Amino acid sequence: MINIVALSKEKGSSYTTHSSTVTLDSASILKISVSREDIKSFSRVNNDLIIELNDNEKVTIKNFFTVGPNGQHSDLVLEDPHDGALWWLENPGTDAAKYTSVDSLAEVGSEAVANEHIGAWAMAGAALLGIGAMLLGSSHHGHSESNDSESGAGGDTTATGNNGADSETKDTTAPAAPSDIVISDNGLTVSGKAEAGSTVAVKDADGNTLASATVGSDGTFSVTLPAAQTNGQTLSVTATDAAGNISPAATITAPDTTAPAEPSGVQLSDDGLTVTGKGEAGSTVAIKDADGNTLASATVG
Known part of the structure; x- marks a missing residue:
């Protein structure tokens, strides 16, 4: 199931869903x-956006093309599950x-500066979407460029605004793993330590994001998974900081408490002389007689 994060530009509310x-x-x-x-x-049906994947799964974003009262419109950002x-x-x-x-969602969200909800929007979404304090910085930067452009059209420019924008230093250092x-x-909770304020994501062996959470100010986190990982699955955990830098992945193997199917x-x-059949790959099959004595065993291919 695809992981989707939605952040309201107008209300400042945010949520994560795995629904199609x-x-x-x-x-x-x-x-x-x-x-x-x-x-x-991609296709548009009335005001809904329909996304069809190569595996024939469909994702429907209802009201995507509806324009808000302040002229706001919805934006779509794809996050590559392999390299972020x-x-x-x-x-x-x-x-x-x-x-x-x-480089970060701040570049997409900068247009929200003009509307009255920017404060709530930034506060509610920064930690969840991994844009943190840079959101307001980038937003003001974009607003500055817009003002400079408009002033230029009228023949009046302000050098101070440009110098301020050019002097911004971008964070390019990724967090530690x-x-x-x-x-x-x-198998339902993954916990650990990471950079405070960063967003940790837990992914399966195929790179699909299972769940995410924001690291607390004490540097600890706890992520609740949508389904129990109790069959020896390999999971990876990464941290994304406020500037969108992604850490190296830390890996861990889930406990195996799930019995194989018969x-x-x-x-x-x-x-x-020979017994053949099918079983869980890597498991050991044992052939026993009526009294429970093991006659022979082998490893499943």
């Missing part, structure tokens, strides 16, 4: 964990659609 259908009640930024190569097509690259897709589902590579990673016995397709050869 998302209903927006206001103009929002949506970050979807899917690579560009996995998308088959962000792609802002402008005008999806139309002939004017185009991809733009962005999360440490002290622990999976609970029931062997199937079991057959005895005509000469009574």
Whole structure:
């Protein structure tokens, strides 16, 4: 199931969902964990955006094309689940659609400066979406450029605004890899330590994000998974800081407390010397007599 984060530009509210259908009640930024190569097509049905993947799964974003009372519109950002690259897709589902590579969601959210909810929007979404304090900095930077452009058209410019923007220093240092990673016995919680304020993401062996959480001020985190990992799965955990820098991945193996399914397709050869069938790969099958004595065993391919 695809991980989707929705952040309202107007209300400042945010939430994460794994549902294939998302209903927006206001103009929002949506970050979807899917690579560009996995998308088959975009289409517009009334005010809804339909995303069809190559595996025929469909994601429906209801009210995506509805324009808010302040002229706000929704934006779509794809986060590559393999390398964390962000792609802002402008005008999806139309002939004017185009991809733009962005370093962080701040570049997408900068247009929200003009509306009265920018304070709540920044505070509610910064930690969750990994843009932190840079959101306001980048937003003011974008606003400055807009003002300079308008002033230039009128023949009046302000050098101070440009100098202030040019003097900004971008954070390009990635956090250290999360440490002290622990999976609970029931396989539903991943906890550990990482850079305070960063966003940790727990992914499966295929790079799909299972869940995420914000690291507390004490440098600890606890992520609740949507499904128990109790069959020896390999999980990876990364931390993304406020500037969008992604840490190296820390890996951990989930506890294996799930019994294999019973062997199937079991057959005895005509000469009574060989038993064949199917079982969980890597498990050991044992052939026993009626009294429970093991006659022979083998490892499943």
